[in-house]
Amino acid sequence: MAIQTRTEESFTPAMRTEALEDILTERGLVDPKVLAGLIKNFEENVGPMNGARVVARAWVDPEFRARLLADATAASAELGYKGAQGECIVALENTDRVHHVVVCTLCSCYPWPLLGLPPGWYKDPAYRARVVREPRTVLAEFGLTLGAGVEVRVWDSTAEVRYLVLPQRPAGTEGLTEEELAALVTRDAMVGIASVAAPRR
Amino acid sequence: MTAPAAPPALQGASAPPRSNGELVFAEPWEGRAFGLALALHEAGTFTWKEFSTELAGSIARWERAHPADEEYSYYRCWLEALESLLEDRGIVDRAVTLDRAVHLRERPAGHDHRHDHHHDHGG
Known part of the structure; x- marks a missing residue:
């Protein structure tokens, strides 16, 4: 035997x-x-809708936005979002001139209380290696083409610091409520591989 | 916020996982392995930095070896990291886990999986 x-x-x-x-x-x-x-x-329960509510609040409330950019952990906790892997979250604000994109090159660090667990592509060896080397190419493959005048900044997450991208509020959304705005915000936009689109009319 | 149902405006892409059709874990064991690491961390068995360092090492080892016939499995690396950290800490030896796996595999079909009464492991 x-x-x-x-x-x-x-x-x-x-x-x-x-x-x-x-x-x-x-x-x-x-x-x-x-x-x-x-x-x-x-x-x-835990998913990108939490982060979407944080982003929408920042869009409608300048004081909240300032608190978010100063200390995203504390600002998120105001809305009840805290817990494991949310101990030190930094919010990165996209502007006309700077676009932020987040990766964890070594493993998969991610702001769980705001975005839930990361999707497959975030954990994939190819994304983790390539977005650092050729971010514009990777973003274009995700369907996000940035103008030459936009600086791309890639942020490498760690066990200590997690990032949330604060996307730009799309034009033409002035009349929307905070809740309607939150519904526009996607996980991809909060990791920085997409922008937020205005609702189709 | 623990209510599983999202307000109507947050359905679609921003709805909670599962209700929007997205499965967080591809197989049940992935969720168990994830939960074990998190539960041990919350119980103070190790810090998250210790676990994530181990996880990064496990992922790097897989990437270096990169077996041609093996698709990348994040949670396989996660499980490796957990087993490795528990062994290094003298908490659970890998050999003990494998003995238990043999024991569970040899249990009669339909037997409750809880290890609540003793069998002779029979060497």
Whole structure:
């Protein structure tokens, strides 16, 4: 009879995860209820709509905007958005002359309380490497073409500092309510790979 | 804000995950692996910087090796990082996890997966 191999490769990640969870809960290091709650929260509740509300508030309330640019963690907490990976958030304001785009070159650091967990492309090795080397090309591939007069700044997230891009408010939205504005703001715009489009008429 | 339902204006692209059709985790184990790391961090077992450093190392190792037949899996790197950090801290040895995985694999079909009564691991 063949000796059963006990290397990582002989188990799927699902089996290894189940085994680890079994041990950690058995030893009382992880509370199954806490675990279930954390997963559910990120699967269902936390997402880019939080950041969109922050952006819309900044567009309509200049004092909030100033507080956001001074301390995005505190300003976000005013709207109730705080928690893991939101301890130090910096807001980057796009203007006619500067466009910000965010990456995490080493892993996937991201402002969870405002944007939820990152999408696949943000974690992809190609995006992480290329957006630093050739940001304009990468942005164009995402469908965002910037004029030659616009400076592109790429920000590398870390475990300590996460970034939120404050996109430019689109022209022609003067009559919209804060809630209507929030509905225009996409995750891609808050990472800096898109701009916010005015609503179609 | 914990209400799962978004106000009507925030449906579509800005709706919460899942309700807008987006799955945060492609497979259930990814969510479990994610949740285990976060739960351990919140319980004070390690700092997030320690975990993310380990994660970055795990991702860099995969990128260097870049197995041609293997698609990049972020959560596979995440699990590696978690196992590695727990082993380095002397909290859970990888061999113990693999023994448990063998044990879970050999349980009878339909058996409850909770390890609530003892079997002889049988070497």
